[in-house]
Amino acid sequence: MNNKLYFTPGPSELYPTVPGHVQTALTEKIGVISHRSKQFQDIFKNTTDGLRQLLSLPDNFHIFFLGSATEVWERMIQNCVEKNTFHCVNGSFSKRFYEFSGELQKNAVKAEVPFGEGFFAKNLTIPQETELICLTHNETSSGASMPVEEINKVSALNKDALICVDAVSSLPYPAFDYSKIDSAFFSVQKCFGLPAGLGVWILNDRCVEKAEALVNRGIATGTYHSISSLLSKAKSNQTPETPNVFNIFLLGKVLEDMNKKGIQAIRKETEEKADAIYDFIEQSEVFSNGVKEPLHRSKTTIVANTNIPSPNINEHLAPAGMAVGTGYGSYKEKQIRIANFPTHTPEQVEKLLKKLGEIKN
Numbered sequence: 001m002n003n004k005l006y007f008t009p010g011p012s013e014l015y016p017t018v019p020g021h022v023q024t025a026l027t028e029k030i031g032v033i034s035h036r037s038k039q040f041q042d043i044f045k046n047t048t049d050g051l052r053q054l055l056s057l058p059d060n061f062h063i064f065f066l067g068s069a070t071e072v073w074e075r076m077i078q079n080c081v082e083k084n085t086f087h088c089v090n091g092s093f094s095k096r097f098y099e100f101s102g103e104l105q106k107n108a109v110k111a112e113v114p115f116g117e118g119f120f121a122k123n124l125t126i127p128q129e130t131e132l133i134c135l136t137h138n139e140t141s142s143g144a145s146m147p148v149e150e151i152n153k154v155s156a157l158n159k160d161a162l163i164c165v166d167a168v169s170s171l172p173y174p175a176f177d178y179s180k181i182d183s184a185f186f187s188v189q190k191c192f193g194l195p196a197g198l199g200v201w202i203l204n205d206r207c208v209e210k211a212e213a214l215v216n217r218g219i220a221t222g223t224y225h226s227i228s229s230l231l232s233k234a235k236s237n238q239t240p241e242t243p244n245v246f247n248i249f250l251l252g253k254v255l256e257d258m259n260k261k262g263i264q265a266i267r268k269e270t271e272e273k274a275d276a277i278y279d280f281i282e283q284s285e286v287f288s289n290g291v292k293e294p295l296h297r298s299k300t301t302i303v304a305n306t307n308i309p310s311p312n313i314n315e316h317l318a319p320a321g322m323a324v325g326t327g328y329g330s331y332k333e334k335q336i337r338i339a340n341f342p343t344h345t346p347e348q349v350e351k352l353l354k355k356l357g358e359i360k361n
Contacts, residue, residue, distance in 0.1 A: 004318075007352060008325040009140055009169055009301045009339045015193030016343065021253040030249045041237040043249050048237075050255030054263055055171070057202065058178050064230040065243050066199040069168045071225070072185040073100045075201065076164050077132065079211040079221045080183075081106050086130040086161070088119045088146070091139035092329055097166060098134070115331070116303070118144040118296030121153035130161045131210075138170035140190075141328035143303025143337065144296050148174055155180040162206060170300045172263060172342075173270050182206050188251055191300060193343035198247040203227070258342065266342050273340050273349045274299040280353045286361055290335050302338040307361050309333040320355050 006013045025031065033039050048063045057063075066072055077085060077100060087098035089112040101108035111124050119135075126133060133154060138145045155163050164183040167174060171186040183203040189196035211227040221227065224240040233240050258266060278297065281287045281304050290303035306313060310326040310333050317323055327335030340349070 003321055005322045005348060005352075007339045007344065008323060009337045010187065010190035011196050012190055012339045012341055013193060013343045014195070015254050015257070017254065017257050018193060018250060021250050024253070025246055025249050031246050033245060035239060035242050035245060040245060043245070043252060044234075044237040044239070047248050047252035047255060048234075050252055050259060051200070051202075053259050054255055055176075055202075056178075056263075058204070060205045061178060061202055062204070062208070062231060062234055064201040064203070064225075064234060065239055065248055066201055066225060067197070067244075068199040069166070069185050069187040070096075070199070072199055072201045073097045073166075074104065075222060075225055075227075076134075076183060076185075076203075076207075077101050077104050077106060079214070079227045080162055080164075080207050081132045082214055082217075082219060083107050083131065084127065084129050085109070085132045085134060086126050087111070087134045088124070088136060089113075090117055090119065090136070090144050091115055091142035093141055093166065093168070094134075094136040094139055097136070101134075116142045116144055116291050118291070118293060119146055119150065121150045121157065124154065126154075126158055126161070130158065132162045132164060133158055134164050134166070136166040137174055137184075138167060138298050138301055140169040140301050140337075141331075142290065143298045143301050144291050145170070145298040147295055148176060152177055152180045162210060169339075170298070172258065173267055173300050175267065178204070188247060190339070191341045191343075192251060192254055193341060194247060194250050194254065198244045198251065200251075201230075269346065270299055270340060270342065273344065273346055274302060276346075276349060276353065277302050277338055277340060280356065284357075286359050287336070287356070290331075300340050302340055303327070304336050304338070305334060306336055308359060310336050313356070313359065316359055317352075317355055320351070322352055322355060324352070 084107045085101040087110045089095045089110045098110050162182040167184045168186050169190045185201045188194040188198045229240045286307050287304040291297045325337035326332050
């Protein structure tokens, strides 16, 4: 039996209430209900209502369920871009978002900084013809984050372009101003503490209008997961195809739990845990910060350089029943990534830091 506590950046540790919700789902046979049934419509509404409450989403935003956040990259570009996109690239995932645009035969322009660095709006030169600006709030590979204030500045300077924010490994932590962005998306296997297999796409009426304009000009925007198809079904609390009903149900239940706790309490606890982890890294002789600029250090995916290969770090943690993420790509053995999600309690973080503190050069 695997009782290990996962501080990996996704899939990560399950939210504490998930086992009970899974049992409820099995008892109620959620896994076999029709996605055209009243029961599913109630599940869809409960989940979207819960997310609206948690994030304080305005009424002009819509919520769609897709297969993954990776799929959202493609659907966003297909539905909202005729020719020109702009991307801030500072890690493996923001780079892949940029590459998707080129693969879809769009004119993709990027601003790129080294791995582990972030962006300030004042340093960006965004072409006037840009239709979609793609920003990554939290680069999961490097632990570099773009402050909400900087996202707002980009929006203020580029009012004609749509602003899309990859918040895969940070929502619900960031307090986005939804009057300043047009779309955001996440995966449930990170901060929401659920099994992988569900992406959630949040977008506003400006995105809907852009997709409709492209269709009216004879431009293909996709098939069953075009915005028009997703929206037509979402209006009746349904999806175009048979979705991951089980995970949508579980997400709705976890959102109920999070709303009982309150978003402010979740954000405060996230910041306190992040401060404890960064304080530990600052004082360590084994670890150092992977992101040098404090303003760009993620609160939810904390990356540390390590003098000891990351597999050895996890070997030390294994007897205590814990695991952290290794570095990403070429940084696999040179860094560790520590997930600081709502599922991780302050007591668990304290236990992790105590074990990491036993490691010596």
